[in-house]
Amino acid sequence: MRIFKMVFSSIMFIFRFLPIMFIIYYLTPNKFKNLSLLILSLIFYSWGEPKYFIIMLLSIGVDYSISIFIEKYREKKIITKVLLFCSLIFNLGMLILFKYLNFFIENINLVLGTSLSLIYLTLPLGISFYTFQTMSYTIDVYRGKIKAERNIINFGAYVCLFPQLIAGPIVKYSDIKNELKNRKIKVNQVEEGITEFIIGMGKKVLIANNIGLLWNEIQELGINYVSTPLLWLGVIAFSFQIYFDFSGYSSMAIGLGKMLGFDFPENFNFPYISRSITEFWRRWHITLGSWFKEYVYIPMGGNRLGKKRTVVNLFIVWFLTGFWHGAKYNFIIWGLYFFFLIVIEKVFFMNYLNKYKIFSHIYAIVFIVFGWALFSFEDLLSIKYLFRMNFSLDFIYYLRNYFLVLIIAILGSTKLINNIYERFIKKNKSLECLVLMMVFILSVAYLVDSTYNPFLYFRF
Numbered sequence: 001m002r003i004f005k006m007v008f009s010s011i012m013f014i015f016r017f018l019p020i021m022f023i024i025y026y027l028t029p030n031k032f033k034n035l036s037l038l039i040l041s042l043i044f045y046s047w048g049e050p051k052y053f054i055i056m057l058l059s060i061g062v063d064y065s066i067s068i069f070i071e072k073y074r075e076k077k078i079i080t081k082v083l084l085f086c087s088l089i090f091n092l093g094m095l096i097l098f099k100y101l102n103f104f105i106e107n108i109n110l111v112l113g114t115s116l117s118l119i120y121l122t123l124p125l126g127i128s129f130y131t132f133q134t135m136s137y138t139i140d141v142y143r144g145k146i147k148a149e150r151n152i153i154n155f156g157a158y159v160c161l162f163p164q165l166i167a168g169p170i171v172k173y174s175d176i177k178n179e180l181k182n183r184k185i186k187v188n189q190v191e192e193g194i195t196e197f198i199i200g201m202g203k204k205v206l207i208a209n210n211i212g213l214l215w216n217e218i219q220e221l222g223i224n225y226v227s228t229p230l231l232w233l234g235v236i237a238f239s240f241q242i243y244f245d246f247s248g249y250s251s252m253a254i255g256l257g258k259m260l261g262f263d264f265p266e267n268f269n270f271p272y273i274s275r276s277i278t279e280f281w282r283r284w285h286i287t288l289g290s291w292f293k294e295y296v297y298i299p300m301g302g303n304r305l306g307k308k309r310t311v312v313n314l315f316i317v318w319f320l321t322g323f324w325h326g327a328k329y330n331f332i333i334w335g336l337y338f339f340f341l342i343v344i345e346k347v348f349f350m351n352y353l354n355k356y357k358i359f360s361h362i363y364a365i366v367f368i369v370f371g372w373a374l375f376s377f378e379d380l381l382s383i384k385y386l387f388r389m390n391f392s393l394d395f396i397y398y399l400r401n402y403f404l405v406l407i408i409a410i411l412g413s414t415k416l417i418n419n420i421y422e423r424f425i426k427k428n429k430s431l432e433c434l435v436l437m438m439v440f441i442l443s444v445a446y447l448v449d450s451t452y453n454p455f456l457y458f459r460f
Contacts, residue, residue, distance in 0.1 A: 006047045007166075007455050008197075008252040009204045011447055017044065025260065026185075034157040034180065037260065041162035045125065052124040055094065060156045062090050063134040067141040067148040080142060087138040091131045098123050103327035126166040128324060130159055132291055137173040139295055146174050154180050163256035167249050167455070169267040170287040176262050183261035193258030195436060200251025202439040205446050207412060208244035209453060210405045211237050214398060215376075216452070223377075223385055230395040231385055237402070239372045240409040243272065245456050246285070265290075272368070272413040275360035276353045277341040280368055288324070292317050315339055325375075334374040341367060 006013050021040050028036040046053045066087045073079040096104075102118045109116055137158075140146045149155040158180055164171050218226055218234035226234070247268040257264040271283035281289055297317045303310040315336070322335020345353065353360035370386075377383055399406075411417055425432050447453060 006044060007453070008249060008256070009201055009209075009443070009447065009453060009455070011444070014444070014447075017047075022259070033183075034151075035153050037162075038153055038157045038160065041157065041160040041165060044162040045160060045165060052122075055124055055127075056130075056160055059091070059094070059130065059134055060152070060159050063087055063138050063159075064149070064152050064155045067138050068150070070138070070141050071148040074144075084138060084142045088135060091135045095127060095131055097121070098127060100323075100327045129168050129170055130165060132170050132288075133172070134159055136170075136291060136295060140172070140174060146177065149173070149177075149180075161257075161260075161262070163253040163260065163262075164264055167246070167253070168285075168287055169250055169253065169264050170291050171264055175265055179262050185259075185261040189261065190259050193255045193260075195255070195432075196258060197252050197255030198436045198440050198443075200248045200253075200255060201443045202248070203244045203251060203412070204248030204455075205443040205453070206439070207405065207409055208241050208248055209446065209450065211402065211409055212241040212245070212454065213452060214402045214405075215241055217398070223382055227392040227394050228386065228388055228390045229392075230398060233395050233398060235373045235376070235386070236369055237406070238376050239272075239369050240406075240413065242372065242375075242456055243268075243413060244409065245454075249455060270413065270415055270418075272365065273361070273415065274364045274368075275357055276345055276350065276364055277338060277367060278345050278350070280364060281338065281342070288321070292321060296320065311343055314343060318342070328378060330374055330376075330378050330380055333380060334371060337371055337374055 006017065008014075021044075024040065025033065025036055042053065042056065045056055066083050070080050070083045073083070098121050101121070105116050105118055108114060137146075141148050149158070158171075158173055158176065161171070161176075214237040215234045218230060218237075223231055223234070250267040254264045254266070265287055267286050269283040269286065271280050274280035274283055297313055300313045300316065301309055302313060318335045318339030319332065320335070321338075322332045325331040325334070353363070373383060373386060374380070421435075425435055
């Protein structure tokens with residue numbers, strides 16, 4: 001499919017779009033940089049989704065206009081509430097139309113026995129991310145936390161800023177409003193950006209892609225045909241794949257942002273070293289968790305209205321978190337699974353988990369990995385194959401073939417490699433350049449030689 005040609009970890013992006021983009025961007029005078037960034041971002045988006053180009057422009061126009069009117073009628077509460085409601089209806093309506101409509105139609109047909117026809121629409125790239133950004137912007141204008149952006153070029157550049165457009169991080173307007181209006185691109189910031197981009201590329205290409213092949217092979221064999229140990233090995237491989245895939249892409253986005261003069265928020269903080277599920281979600285997809293906390297959980301009352309209301313609020317947040325990932329029941333169950341674990345931890349186990357650190361880490365990893373099984377198995381009945389008594393030595397063959405990448409993934413998911421890099425490699429510029437060059441060359445060699453280069457979060 002065409003859309004896969006312009007992911008960050010592609011030859012097309014690295015050797016064609018990126019050099020041309022930087023030449024144009026750096027040569028553009030400062031007062032026109034946002035305009036060039038807007039145009040380049042729209043070209044990037046249109047390369048993958050030309051037919052949904054108008055949706056992006058419409059999203060920019062609607063939220064730009066509504067925020068201006070909200071500020072204009074600030075003293076008239078009814079008008080501002082109606083305007084905010086219109087913004088939310090538009091953004092959520094776009095999500096429902098493209099992402100959830102068939103899910104609702106299928107369930108209506110199932111419950112009522114009707115035969116409504118499904119509507120087949122391609123999911124616009126990044127819609128789950130940029131609609132959350134535009135909603136957060138309009139809500140913040142309504143709350144008076146930020147002033148409405150009067151320059152539509154600046155606002156458009158914020159909405160479709162290409163590094164974080166497709167898969168985040170979810171950047172609030174307040175995160176980069178100063179940089180949008182007045183940013184100076186410094187040499188050290190560009191160097192940091194290049195470093196972050198290459199490290200992210202290594203995580204995505206060298207680790208996620210390679211370990212993803214293991215899970216892919218097991219799926220092709222059929223999860224109902226492989227042994228129980230091999231299936232668990234596959235789920236573990238998927239757990240590493242989705243982490244290095246998504247965190248690698250986020251690192252590449254953050255690095256590109258730095259090269260353009262922006263500081264995006266971090267999205268991952270070694271989630272697999274967590275000692276509880278609560279801690280895991282403070283470290284995993286941080287900007288999504290922050291978004292739900294600020295715009296859903298706290299407005300509903302958070303934990304301020306008693307234990308029962310807190311549980312209800314958590315249920316809603318985790319239902320929506322699962323549903324945000326996709327219009328399928330396995331995602332909803334996945335979200336509610338974490339809701340259940342977090343509530344149990346808060347009520348019964350947190351003191352115990354804080355006390356027994358080794359046990360708590362084992363507990364967290366086991367339940368996190370099982371959560372990824374719920375996430376990856378679209379047919380939830382397939383979960384039973386993880387617990388059947390079907391043992392053989394078939395897993396040894398795959399363990400031997402993927403042993404090195406599994407060890408690298410295990411070490412890479414801890415702070416060990418990062419600490420070695422910070423303490424020894426980063427302090428020696430020549431050594432750092434050599435290491436980064438090796439990672440880049442190996443990543444490019446893999447991309448040239450391999451046809452397997454998925455990006456899991458494209459479907460969300």
